Amino acid sequence: MGLLSLLLVVPAAGAAVVAVPARRRTVIKALALTFSAVTLVVALAVWTRVDFTTNDYQLVELYSWIPSLGVSFLLGVDAVSLFFVLMTAVLTPISILASWGGVRDGETAFFSILLFLEAAVIGAFLAVDVFLFYLFWLSVLVALVLLVGLWGGKRRRRASLALGVLTVGGSLLMLLVILVCHHTHFVQSGSPSFDTRHWEGLVLTPMAETWLFWGLFFAFAIQTPLFPFQFWLIGAAQESPAATRVFASTVVLKIGAYGLVRFAVPWFPRAAWTFAPAVMSLAVVSILVGAVTAALSIDSRKLAARVTVAHMGIVLLGIFCFTSEAVKSAVLIALSHGFFVGGLIVTAEMIRERTGSFRIQDYRGLGRIMPLGWVIAMLLVAGAAVIPAYYGFEIIRAAFERAPVQSAAAAVGLAVLAVAFVRFARVSLERREVREKKALRGRELLVLVPLVLLVLWMGIAPGRILRSLDAAAGAFISHVGDHVVLSE
Amino acid sequence: MPVEAAVLVPALILLVTGALLIVARRVSRPYLAAWIGVIGSVMACLRLWEYRLSAGGWVESDPVGQFLGLLILVGVALTLPIARAVSARGGSTDARTSTDYGIVLVAAAGMLLAVSTRNLLVLFAAIEIVSYALSHLSDRDKLRRYLLASTSILVGVALFRVASGSFDMAAIEAALVTRDSGIGLLPVLALGLVVVGFFMKLVPPLLRLGAVGVPVALAAEVALFGALLRMRGWLLVLEDAFAAVLLAVALVSMFVGNLKALRRNDLQGVLSSSFLMHIGLLALGVAAGGEKGRAAVIFYLFALVVMGLGAWSAAIGIGSSAKGGWKGRGWSQPFSAVAMSFLILSMAGAPLTMGFVGRFFIMSLSVPANHLGLVAVVLLNLLVCFYYYMKVVLGLFAETLPMDDVAVKLGRGLTVAVVVCTVVVLVAGVWPEPCLSLVKQVAMGFF
Numbered sequence: 001m002g003l004l005s006l007l008l009v010v011p012a013a014g015a016a017v018v019a020v021p022a023r024r025r026t027v028i029k030a031l032a033l034t035f036s037a038v039t040l041v042v043a044l045a046v047w048t049r050v051d052f053t054t055n056d057y058q059l060v061e062l063y064s065w066i067p068s069l070g071v072s073f074l075l076g077v078d079a080v081s082l083f084f085v086l087m088t089a090v091l092t093p094i095s096i097l098a099s100w101g102g103v104r105d106g107e108t109a110f111f112s113i114l115l116f117l118e119a120a121v122i123g124a125f126l127a128v129d130v131f132l133f134y135l136f137w138l139s140v141l142v143a144l145v146l147l148v149g150l151w152g153g154k155r156r157r158r159a160s161l162a163l164g165v166l167t168v169g170g171s172l173l174m175l176l177v178i179l180v181c182h183h184t185h186f187v188q189s190g191s192p193s194f195d196t197r198h199w200e201g202l203v204l205t206p207m208a209e210t211w212l213f214w215g216l217f218f219a220f221a222i223q224t225p226l227f228p229f230q231f232w233l234i235g236a237a238q239e240s241p242a243a244t245r246v247f248a249s250t251v252v253l254k255i256g257a258y259g260l261v262r263f264a265v266p267w268f269p270r271a272a273w274t275f276a277p278a279v280m281s282l283a284v285v286s287i288l289v290g291a292v293t294a295a296l297s298i299d300s301r302k303l304a305a306r307v308t309v310a311h312m313g314i315v316l317l318g319i320f321c322f323t324s325e326a327v328k329s330a331v332l333i334a335l336s337h338g339f340f341v342g343g344l345i346v347t348a349e350m351i352r353e354r355t356g357s358f359r360i361q362d363y364r365g366l367g368r369i370m371p372l373g374w375v376i377a378m379l380l381v382a383g384a385a386v387i388p389a390y391y392g393f394e395i396i397r398a399a400f401e402r403a404p405v406q407s408a409a410a411a412v413g414l415a416v417l418a419v420a421f422v423r424f425a426r427v428s429l430e431r432r433e434v435r436e437k438k439a440l441r442g443r444e445l446l447v448l449v450p451l452v453l454l455v456l457w458m459g460i461a462p463g464r465i466l467r468s469l470d471a472a473a474g475a476f477i478s479h480v481g482d483h484v485v486l487s488e
Numbered sequence: 489m490p491v492e493a494a495v496l497v498p499a500l501i502l503l504v505t506g507a508l509l510i511v512a513r514r515v516s517r518p519y520l521a522a523w524i525g526v527i528g529s530v531m532a533c534l535r536l537w538e539y540r541l542s543a544g545g546w547v548e549s550d551p552v553g554q555f556l557g558l559l560i561l562v563g564v565a566l567t568l569p570i571a572r573a574v575s576a577r578g579g580s581t582d583a584r585t586s587t588d589y590g591i592v593l594v595a596a597a598g599m600l601l602a603v604s605t606r607n608l609l610v611l612f613a614a615i616e617i618v619s620y621a622l623s624h625l626s627d628r629d630k631l632r633r634y635l636l637a638s639t640s641i642l643v644g645v646a647l648f649r650v651a652s653g654s655f656d657m658a659a660i661e662a663a664l665v666t667r668d669s670g671i672g673l674l675p676v677l678a679l680g681l682v683v684v685g686f687f688m689k690l691v692p693p694l695l696r697l698g699a700v701g702v703p704v705a706l707a708a709e710v711a712l713f714g715a716l717l718r719m720r721g722w723l724l725v726l727e728d729a730f731a732a733v734l735l736a737v738a739l740v741s742m743f744v745g746n747l748k749a750l751r752r753n754d755l756q757g758v759l760s761s762s763f764l765m766h767i768g769l770l771a772l773g774v775a776a777g778g779e780k781g782r783a784a785v786i787f788y789l790f791a792l793v794v795m796g797l798g799a800w801s802a803a804i805g806i807g808s809s810a811k812g813g814w815k816g817r818g819w820s821q822p823f824s825a826v827a828m829s830f831l832i833l834s835m836a837g838a839p840l841t842m843g844f845v846g847r848f849f850i851m852s853l854s855v856p857a858n859h860l861g862l863v864a865v866v867l868l869n870l871l872v873c874f875y876y877y878m879k880v881v882l883g884l885f886a887e888t889l890p891m892d893d894v895a896v897k898l899g900r901g902l903t904v905a906v907v908v909c910t911v912v913v914l915v916a917g918v919w920p921e922p923c924l925s926l927v928k929q930v931a932m933g934f935f
Contacts, residue, residue, distance in 0.1 A: 068924035069849065106819075131848075135839040142838050149882045157882050164878050165871065172867040175848075179855045179863070 002061040003046050004075040004126050007085065008119050010039045011092070015115035018108060025107050029100060032111035036093040036118065043089035052079055052468040055475035057128055057197075066131075070182075070192030074129040079472040080331060081125045083465065084258055087338040088125070088251050090454070092118045097447045098346045099243035103151060110151055114243060117143040121247075124255050130178055130263070131194040134171070137259075140252055141167045144236070144244070152239035159235035163248075166232045170222035174259075177216045180208075181267065200266045200479070213271035216264045217279065223256030224316065227286040230309045237305035242349040245301065249308050249345060250338040257315050257334055261327075261476065265319070269483035276320040280399060280406040283320070286313030287413035294420040300348040300358045303420065304341055310417050311337045311388050317410055318395040322480055326398035327473040328466050329391035335465070336458040340383040343451035347377045350444055366428040373440050374428060376448045383455035385421040389414050390459075495547040495604045498532040498557065501525055502597040509590030518586040519572050525593050526565050529600070533557045546607035546656070548718070551933030555786060556603045556714040559793055563707030564596045566797040566909070567700065569901025573804055574699045576899075588625070592704055595621030599707060603714030606657040606722060608645045608682070611715055615641065618708050619689040625701035626693060637688035644681030651675045657722035664725045676729045682719075683733050686712055691741065694763050695748060699804060702760045706796050709767060710789050716774050717782055721934055727777060734775035735862060742768035742869040749876045755803045755814045758880055759796070762835065765873050766792050769850055772866065776853035783931035784853055787924065788846040791916070795834050795843055798909025802828035805898035805906070806884075818885035824898055827906045829881045834913045836877040837870060841917035845924070 001009065014035025018028055050058055057076030065073040077085070096111065103110045120143060123136035141164065149160030181199050186192050188203060204212065222229040236248045265272040272279075290310030297303040311333060318330025348358060354369055355362050367374040392414050400407040440448070458465065505525025509518055536554050571592065575585040598617030605611050616638065623634060649655055651674040652663035664671055690712045693705045720730055745764025752758045770792070773785040805824035806817050818825035834841035847870070854863045898906070916923045 066845075066921050066924065068921060068928060069845075069852070135844070138837075138839045138844075142833065145878060146881070149878070150885050157879075157886050160882060160886075161875065161878060165875055168874050169871050172871055175851065176860075176863060176867060179852055180860070182852065183855045 002059060002075075003042060003049065004059050004061050004077060006042050007039060007046065007089075007122050007126065008075075010042060011035055011115045011119040011122070014039075015112045015119065018115060019112040021108055028107045028111055029096065032115060033093055033096050035115055036089075036096055039118065039122075040089040040093060043086050046077060047082060047086060050077060050079070050082055053471055055079070055471045060128070069131070071131045071194055072129050073132060074195060075123075075126045075132075076128040077126055079468050080258070080261060083331065083335050083468075084125045084254055085122050087254070087335055088118060088121050090450070091246060091251055091338060091342050094342065094346070094447050094451065095243035095246045097443055098246060098349060099241055100443060102241045102243070102349070106150070110147070110243075113143050113146055114247070117147070117247060117252075121251055121255065125258060128196055129194045130182075130196050130199070133196075133259075133263075134174065134178060137174075137255060138168070138171055140255065141171060144248060144252055147244040148236050148240050148248070151241050151244065152236075154239075155235070156239045159232075159239040163232040163236050166222055166229055170219040170229075173215050174219035177212050177219070180212060196263060196266070202267065204268075206270070209268050209271045210275075213264060213268035213275065216268070217260065220256040220259040220264060221282070221316075223259070224253055224312045225256070225309065226282055226313065226316065227289045227309065230286075230290070230305070233308065234302055234305045237301045238299070242346060245304075245345050246342045249304060250342045253308070253312065254334055254338065257312065257319065257330075260316070260319055261331075265476070266479055269480040272320070273322065273480055273484045276322065277403045277406065279320045280317055280403045283313045283316040284406045284409045284413065286310065286316070287410050288416070291413045291416035291420065295416055295423065297420070298360055300351070300360055300363070300424075301345075303360065303424070304344050304348065307344075307384065307417065307420065308337065308341055310413060311341075313413070314388055314392045314395060314410070317399055317406070318391075321395060321398040321402070322477055323398040324470070324473045324477055326395045327476055328469045329394045331469055331473075332458065332462055332465060333388050333391050336383065336387045336455060336462075339451050339454045339458070340380050340387070343380040343448060343455065344377070344384065346444075346447055346451070347373065347380060350440070351377075360424060360427055363424070363428045364430040370440060373444075373448075376440075376452055377428070378425060379452050380455060381421050381425055383452075383459050385418055387455070387459050389418065491549050492545050492547050494536060494538075495549050495553075496601075498529040498536070498561075499597040499600040501528040501532055502593045502600070506590040506593030506597065509586045509593065511590075512586070518589050519568065522568055522589040522593060523565075526561055526568070526596075529596070530558065530561050533561065533600075546610050547604050548606055549604065551930040552717060552782065552786065553604045553714065555927075555930045556710055556789070557600050559790055560596060560599045560603070560707050560710050563703065563710060563793045563797060564592060566793075566801065566905050567592055567703040567707065569899070569905050570703055570797075570801055570804055571700045573899050573902050577807070588700060591621045591624050592700070595704055596707065599711035602711040603718070605715075606718055607655050608648055608657065608660075609655045612641050612645055614711070615686060615689055615715070618711060619693070622690075622693045622697065622701060622705055622708065625704060626697050633688060633692060637685045640681045640685030640688065644678045644683075644685060647674055647678035647681065651678060657719060661722050661725060664723075671725060675726060679723070679726050679729050680733050683716070683730075683737065686715065687737050687741070691764060691767055694760050694767075697760070699756065699800075702756070702763075703797050703800055706763060706793060706800075709763075709770070710793060713770055713774065713785055713789055717785060717934075720774055720777060721782070731775045731777065734771045735859070738768040738771035738775065739862070739865065740768075741765070741771060742866065746869055746872045746876075750872065753813075755806065755880065756800070758876055759799055759803060759832075762873060762876070763792075763796060765869060766796070766835070768869070769847065769866070772854055772859075772862075773850040776850075776856075779928075779931050779934075781853055782934060783924075783928045784846070784849040786930055787927045788850055790923070790927070791834075791842040791846040791913070794909045794912050795831050795841075798906055798913065799828050799831040799835065801902045801905045801909070802831065802898075805902050815883045816885075816887035821898075823903075824906070825884045827910045829884060830910055831913060832877045832880055834917065836874045839917075840914070842913045842920070842923075843917075845917060845920040849924075 060076040063073040120136045120139035127133035145160045145164040225233050287310045290306050294306035315330045315334045318326045396407045396410050595618050598614045601614035652660040690708045741764045748761035749758050802824045834843035837844050837847045
């Protein structure tokens, strides 16, 4: 069994082991934490084996699975998928620790589904076979619907059904595109294949490519989530326990951005280039809507979700600039977003435990209630404000040449987003009578400190990550460039 | 033994056992007697393998017919513990129970004939037996629809005779192909009447049958699609007309099934209505035609029988007490609820389940047939289907259990049925290749 298979087997096995009913709650949680920690170790081992000077898939594992349908169990890793896998592997044990005392009923099922979710997300990032990717993606959605629907707040049923209908609807759109591409490839090559590399050279009419591109784009846009599809995230963020919120807001939606980079653009490069300004427009609308609604938010859960919508809009803008620096900046923002938003969600949960509220207005005097917690929260807020702003302006600069209006609007959006963070910081600094201080507990420090360190690393010295993405970004741009030149 | 006789033996065993149970009424162990009949029929079906690809007069013995025959018997075998559990809870009399078992076996005999014959008149008679049995199991029999459907089929069969001079599918095909004046409207009309009539006979009962009737009706769908596959395989000259009729039927079935399922709040009502959605998918597979279409339909029929009857058995187990509903019972009856949730998610097309593989198989055939617009409509229906299935799963676990809830025991028979179905759905979902290879081999062995 290769390392990549191990990355799937460990959390999946953990899900099966945790599912066995145990008497003591701490045993369930300890087991879940152990399996997620082992997954992180395996992910780090994969990191040491990847060669970042090439963009080819590495550590490729191919197993025959369903030859009757032309489906293989084909896994591979490159720079982009590796970093997303690492992000997932880091955030899973953190999510488990964050939910340590939060889930009181059905812990067995909850942590089992959470580990299954981790395996499915990692599988989606590692799948080279499109059928396999689709299968993992759908597994993620079903698991998320269950986590929100069964362990959420009062309106959990509505939130989970909205999440399910929107995201599964998007996945069915992808299914349609997969079926057409598979048939087209079979007709053109004579052999059935779901290998995504084989679909990068499909000969399509402009009309067909246009329809297929937009179909796939919207399938992933719902997942990202782009405006006006963000409602599933807002609802899920409000109704879910901390672990689910962390996963939904930081890990799951990255599959949308990843899908655009891995499938939509490589399969339909001409359409991607042609419609890039339109996509940028949609991205900018997301940035503006996310930023304005974030600035007006009174609930910290909705604030985090709306900030996410804005940030993912920036990521999308960066991807469709089709310059190496913009694409690398987009990936960096996507990765760092996982950590600072994850940290903010966990911090909000800790604040709620102390103040009884998610309302931002009730965060007054936070510095006096939990001084160290406040410092950590401010560092995370700074990361959330500075990293997307700094690299976002890199993206805006790259976008200006092709889409100046969208570029200017995006800059306005970034400015408005800063207002949201400043407001948050200002409220927390307001004076307030405090009866007793409630310092951070050991478990809480264990969750927050790594996140803060990762955010600081990505903000101050992201050079290693950016250099690691050179080959991948270069190949991505070259692929589009080659097809655009050919068609001209 | 001549092939005609060999094909009749499994049906005969069921018929004799069923007749005994109906007529004798006070058989001391009707459940055991029914099982003996089913097992005897299974063994006779397995003996048909000797007649791998044989035809004689009005019957054909091929792997498709044999496999579907076994599938019908699996469906009947799963129905028996359901019938037993329902009669035990409902306090039925021995006579009524014995009659019900007998009716189920007689219906199964008709189903076995339906998948083996290529004579339209015999097919009509077989379907009549099945639908008459279903009407007995229904409390709300709609005689009007029954008569309309019977008339439609009979007129269609008669029109085939007029157009070709025969009731035999092979002879009809030969006559139509060699016609100098072309096919004409008559055979197309005949086909439409027959196919629509069959659907009217066997599909709407799913909406109005009770706890015992629905499993029998589900097994009857195997017979329906077995007959359609045989007709589709023989009447190649009517290929386009067949595809058009089936596509129309598929869409109507999906829409009606989804609409009904959305409006129902009871567990069994949602399930039985949703079966129409799956029948629509099966019709798509038959419309696609060819060996692959046949394989896809056979696989999905297998999946539907196992998923549907497994979920139905679990739903019987969850049941509803006099005071409470089914909502919130996930925590008090975890085994039934988890199994049902898994089987329902399979029916919704969740990954790593047999339902996902079957659905993908059928959908993959619709694209080459250039039915892209139809595929999009189908996907929309699948989304609706996902919605009400998720509502059920959330209703089981996300609602609060009534204070006065009394847990209902599943019983040994139903427990075995649920476990077997769940394991099959999971294994065939995670490792579908053996099952897919088997159905492809079966689909190749067709006249």
